[in-house]
Amino acid sequence: xxxATRTGQTGAVRPxxxxxxxxxxxxxxxxxFILPLMIPMTIYWIIPSLASLYYSxxxxxxxxxxxxVGLGNFRRMMDxxxxxxxxxxxxxxxxxxxxxxxxxxxxxxxxxxxxxxxRNLFRVVxxxxxxxxxxxxxxxxxxxxxxxxxxLNAFLKVLGIHPQMWLQSTSQAIPSIVIMSVxxxxxxxxxxxxxxxxxxPESLYxxxxxxxxxxWQLIRNITLPMLKPVTLYxxxxxxxxxxxxxxxxxxxxxxxPAFATTTIVHQIYVNGFRYFNMGYAxxxxxxxxxxxxxxxxxxxxxxxxxxxx
Amino acid sequence: MADAANVTVPSRSxxxxxxxxxxxxxxRYVLPSLAYAVLVVAALTMLIPxxxxxxxxxxxxxxxxxxxxxxxxxxxxIAHYMRAITRGNFHIYFKNSMIVTVSVTxxxxxxxxxxxxxxxxxxxxxxxxxxxIVLSVMMLPGLIALIPTFLIVKATPFAGGNNxxxxxxxGWLDSYPGLIVPMLGSAFDVFLFRQFFLALPTELExxxxxxxxxxxxxxxxxxxxxxxxxLAVVALFTFQAAWNDFLWALVITQSDSMRTIxxxxxxxxxQHTIDWGPLMAGTTLxxxxxxxxxxxxxxxxxxxxxxxxxxx
Numbered sequence: 001x002x003x004a005t006r007t008g009q010t011g012a013v014r015p016x017x018x019x020x021x022x023x024x025x026x027x028x029x030x031x032x033f034i035l036p037l038m039i040p041m042t043i044y045w046i047i048p049s050l051a052s053l054y055y056s057x058x059x060x061x062x063x064x065x066x067x068x069v070g071l072g073n074f075r076r077m078m079d080x081x082x083x084x085x086x087x088x089x090x091x092x093x094x095x096x097x098x099x100x101x102x103x104x105x106x107x108x109x110x111x112x113x114x115x116x117x118x119r120n121l122f123r124v125v126x127x128x129x130x131x132x133x134x135x136x137x138x139x140x141x142x143x144x145x146x147x148x149x150x151x152l153n154a155f156l157k158v159l160g161i162h163p164q165m166w167l168q169s170t171s172q173a174i175p176s177i178v179i180m181s182v183x184x185x186x187x188x189x190x191x192x193x194x195x196x197x198x199x200x201p202e203s204l205y206x207x208x209x210x211x212x213x214x215x216w217q218l219i220r221n222i223t224l225p226m227l228k229p230v231t232l233y234x235x236x237x238x239x240x241x242x243x244x245x246x247x248x249x250x251x252x253x254x255x256x257p258a259f260a261t262t263t264i265v266h267q268i269y270v271n272g273f274r275y276f277n278m279g280y281a282x283x284x285x286x287x288x289x290x291x292x293x294x295x296x297x298x299x300x301x302x303x304x305x306x307x308x309x
Numbered sequence: 310m311a312d313a314a315n316v317t318v319p320s321r322s323x324x325x326x327x328x329x330x331x332x333x334x335x336x337r338y339v340l341p342s343l344a345y346a347v348l349v350v351a352a353l354t355m356l357i358p359x360x361x362x363x364x365x366x367x368x369x370x371x372x373x374x375x376x377x378x379x380x381x382x383x384x385x386x387i388a389h390y391m392r393a394i395t396r397g398n399f400h401i402y403f404k405n406s407m408i409v410t411v412s413v414t415x416x417x418x419x420x421x422x423x424x425x426x427x428x429x430x431x432x433x434x435x436x437x438x439x440x441x442i443v444l445s446v447m448m449l450p451g452l453i454a455l456i457p458t459f460l461i462v463k464a465t466p467f468a469g470g471n472n473x474x475x476x477x478x479x480g481w482l483d484s485y486p487g488l489i490v491p492m493l494g495s496a497f498d499v500f501l502f503r504q505f506f507l508a509l510p511t512e513l514e515x516x517x518x519x520x521x522x523x524x525x526x527x528x529x530x531x532x533x534x535x536x537x538x539x540l541a542v543v544a545l546f547t548f549q550a551a552w553n554d555f556l557w558a559l560v561i562t563q564s565d566s567m568r569t570i571x572x573x574x575x576x577x578x579x580q581h582t583i584d585w586g587p588l589m590a591g592t593t594l595x596x597x598x599x600x601x602x603x604x605x606x607x608x609x610x611x612x613x614x615x616x617x618x619x620x621x
Contacts, residue, residue, distance in 0.1 A: 029524030030433040037424035037494045038439070044491040045446050048457030055456065108351055111344035124607055125352045128359065131603040131610070132596050133553035135571040139578065139592040140362045143585055151361055154377050183354065191611065244450055247555060251575050265452060273560060278456045285453045296448040 056283035073283035086267040094242040096178035105189025126187035134247035170260040196230030366589040389586035402573035413551040425502025447496035505539040542613035
């Protein structure tokens with residue numbers, strides 16, 4: 001509708017174009033405006049992404065002459081016990097992390113939204129870990145998890161529980177990282193759930209109250225069903241994020257003990273930048289990308305439909 | 310208010326009205342106090358690790374290695390901060406992180422705002438295709454591009470001893486440009502700006518065009534002053550991401566004088582048998598800038614998260 005009124009106005013406003021290859025004033029401006037974005041984006045994102053597809057089909061290793069190996073890297077992955085181990089660990093982490101983060105995020109959002117005082121203060125506190133770097137949080141939790149002098153074992157002792165090895169035990173290492181990740185991530189889930197809660201029309205609640213629903217019924221029959229789209233969004237973005245976990249692994253365990261915490265990205269890093277098997281690492285990163293592609297496309301659709309309301 | 314409506318609900322029979330009233334009054338006290346209990350426990354759980362970090366960084370060395378831990382002391386010391394500087398070069402790491410983060414923030418805001426404006430308000434052929442490309446980039450995990458980006462940065466012509474073909478030297482590896490330039494141009498921020506600019510009224514630009522302003526003048530003098538909120542959001546998010554980034558710095562820096570603070574933490578941890586006092590001092594330093602910005606501008610953070618496209 002804005003366009004209709006605009007084209008009716010003066011020539012200064014209406015884009016004019018003489019020939020097929022001549023540019024309008026706005027087109028000239030647009031080229032200048034997008035180049036500062038498109039140049040770095042092309043050099044440092046688009047070309048490298050395509051190049052990594054090429055590298056994934058070679059044995060590129062910086063130090064040795066490069067040879068074409070076709071699907072050799074992918075075949076090698078099938079027999080790479082560590083790669084399978086890393087997928088298993090990544091899935092284990094994801095399956096532990098996401099339900100807990102979402103559940104606690106929802107509980108916090110409902111609590112903050114329950115008409116309490118100081119809601120802003122609580123919101124700030126819960127979001128604090130999300131503005132802090134993963135590496136800094138990892139250092140703090142490494143200290144909390146310390147088997148000898150850590151605060152967590154001291155706390156367990158008060159409860160009469162034996163000290164645990166946490167990150168230094170093959171069976172507890174991933175659960176420990178899950179604990180830290182849930183602690184660090186609930187604030188994000190909470191904020192998104194809060195936005196979702198504010199999007200629920202008050203009229204729905206009023207109608208239900210007229211019918212005599214109590215507050216538990218309101219939550220069960222209105223709030224939770226209305227939060228479905230938000231839940232889907234949180235779920236999809238969290239899976240994408242969890243599958244790429246690397247920072248805490250690198251900073252706290254470096255994949256150990258005995259490869260109990262090596263994840264897909266950790267394998268890519270180790271192969272690419274420690275052993276300089278960059279062709280193989282590129283192939284692994286494409287496998288990760290393909291694993292997440294479906295989810296990313298779905299997420300993009302969610303975002304676009306959310307934006308074009 | 311909500312409860313008042315609940316209590317005065319029109320009743321079909323006296324009996325159900327009474328039971329509603331009982332439930333409603335019960336809820337009025339039970340629900341908020343349950344919420345408070347949940348929130349207070351959760352808030353303590355969130356804060357204790359941070360407090361423990363700061364506390365450890367100021368605690369005398371001999372009190373750190375105690376079990377049960379010393380949870381209160383009056384003998385505060387800044388010795389750990391001094392040691393973080395003498396043994397870990399944390400002052401250099403902090404300075405490097407500041408230089409990189411401030412540069413990335415300023416440049417990225419400018420670049421993405423310009424592009425977002427072009428996508429939202431200018432009419433040009435090929436806009437749809439280019440925007441789709443930008444959106445697709447958003448989907449790529451940064452990881453895919455990591456290795457080739459490293460090679461491209463290494464092959465930067467005329468830098469780090471390279472010839473014009475980008476061979477012979479180390480290019481932008483281990484340098485500020487190498488840490489800054491590849492971080493520019495977040496597709497997500499372009500998207501955010503585009504959404505914001507789409508919602509602005511067109512009359513002002515049209516007036517500017519009729520008055521003979523250049524397109525850049527319209528953007529710079531008319532649009533930008535109206536967009537302080539979204540500029541703040543993108544600047545804060547960029548600052549936070551750049552300050553906290555560590556994978557890229559890990560990959561391209563080699564010398565200690567180029568390390569960023571996040572990387573410095575992991576180095577300090579692995580070089581010594583873990584010396585918790587200085588490590589927590591370094592960690593506190595690495596935490597302060599983003600936390601202070603967040604506390605000062607949290608309104609924009611919350612807005613920003615809401616702006617990122619969640620439909621209720």
